[in-house]
Amino acid sequence: MNVVVCVKQIPDPAAPQSLDASYNLNRSGKLILDEADTYGVEMALQLVDKAGGGEVTVVSMGSADDLAGLRNALAMGAAKAVIVSDDSLRGTDALGTAKVLAAAIRKVNPDLVLAATESSDGYTGTTPVQLAELLGMPSITFAKSVTVNGDTLAVERQTEAGYDEVTAPLPAVVTVTAGVVEPRYASFKGIMAAKSKPVEILSVADLGLADQVGPAGARQAIVDVVTAEARQAGEKYVDDGDGATKIVAFLESIKVL
Numbered sequence: 129m130n131v132v133v134c135v136k137q138i139p140d141p142a143a144p145q146s147l148d149a150s151y152n153l154n155r156s157g158k159l160i161l162d163e164a165d166t167y168g169v170e171m172a173l174q175l176v177d178k179a180g181g182g183e184v185t186v187v188s189m190g191s192a193d194d195l196a197g198l199r200n201a202l203a204m205g206a207a208k209a210v211i212v213s214d215d216s217l218r219g220t221d222a223l224g225t226a227k228v229l230a231a232a233i234r235k236v237n238p239d240l241v242l243a244a245t246e247s248s249d250g251y252t253g254t255t256p257v258q259l260a261e262l263l264g265m266p267s268i269t270f271a272k273s274v275t276v277n278g279d280t281l282a283v284e285r286q287t288e289a290g291y292d293e294v295t296a297p298l299p300a301v302v303t304v305t306a307g308v309v310e311p312r313y314a315s316f317k318g319i320m321a322a323k324s325k326p327v328e329i330l331s332v333a334d335l336g337l338a339d340q341v342g343p344a345g346a347r348q349a350i351v352d353v354v355t356a357e358a359r360q361a362g363e364k365y366v367d368d369g370d371g372a373t374k375i376v377a378f379l380e381s382i383k384v385l
Contacts, residue, residue, distance in 0.1 A: 129179035129276065131172040132233050133206070134243040134256070135165040135186045137197035141248065150343075151350040152219060153249060155190070161197035164244035166204070166311035168304050172242050173205045173312075175276055183207035185236050189217060189228050192329045202322035203314035209325070210236065214332040214341075221346040222250070226258035231335035233263065240281070241301040245270060260301035268294050269303045 137159040139145060146154045172184040184206040186198060192213035202209060212228050220228070233241060241263070246253035260267035272291055273284035281300050285292045314322070332338050339345060365374045379385045 129182035130238045131240045132238040133168045133172045136162045136247045138162045138249040159194045161200040168242040170309045170311040199322045202325045203318040209327045212330045216342045219343040220341045222252045222254045224341045224345045226255050230262040245303045256303045266296040266300045271304045
């Protein structure tokens with residue numbers, strides 16, 4: 129069984145964040161594997177182990193100058209990585225990102241595609257389902273359990289009221305929630321092995337998407353960014369026995385009552 133996991137290298141959340149002149153997130157510092165993606169990598173490794181054969185490939189889009197995040201996924205046990213890296217990708221929107229990932233994934237031709245529900249630096253939550261549509265695959269989101277039986281996928285899909293039992297034919301795209309599995313720590317042997325595992329670097333030209341990425345292909349643009357207003361201190365009331373009356377009067381003043 130061959131599984132692709134969509135992963136993203138993001139700026140270290142522990143470091144101060146900033147925007148560049150085009151209001152894009154500054155990614156010039158240290159990059160790490162998005163923690164949300166480690167659950168997909170772990171689930172993929174477990175599914176391949178249960179299948180008794182196959183491999184896990186991680187696919188990403190972003191800068192190839194720093195591959196520490198991808199190497200982390202390889203150290204966990206993924207067999208290889210594919211990253212689409214090109215200066216023209218700067219400013220690509222969610223749909224453009226899905227087009228890039230779909231083109232890269234078609235080259236791998238997997239049985240299953242896993243992804244996090246959303247990235248920790250973007251939070252759009254739309255890319256995985258757009259990816260499924262572009263690949264012509266069924267999509268199941270918020271999976272808390274994934275089982276493969278032959279050519280059929282069985283998923284427990286998390287909902288506010290519990291979970292739904294959903295089935296779909298393979299290949300399919302599935303998003304997994306945080307905590308669905310316990311991601312393994314990379315061993316020293318895995319870290320050393322990751323250094324020699326193949327990482328394929330593709331350009332936009334390799335995928336034939338030159339006119340569909342970057343600001344030119346985006347359907348949205350950030351035109352300005354302003355600092356959020358500082359929260360003002362709330363009004364304090366001392367309860368001298370009339371606290372309830374004061375609360376009711378306040379609620380009436382803001383037309384809650």
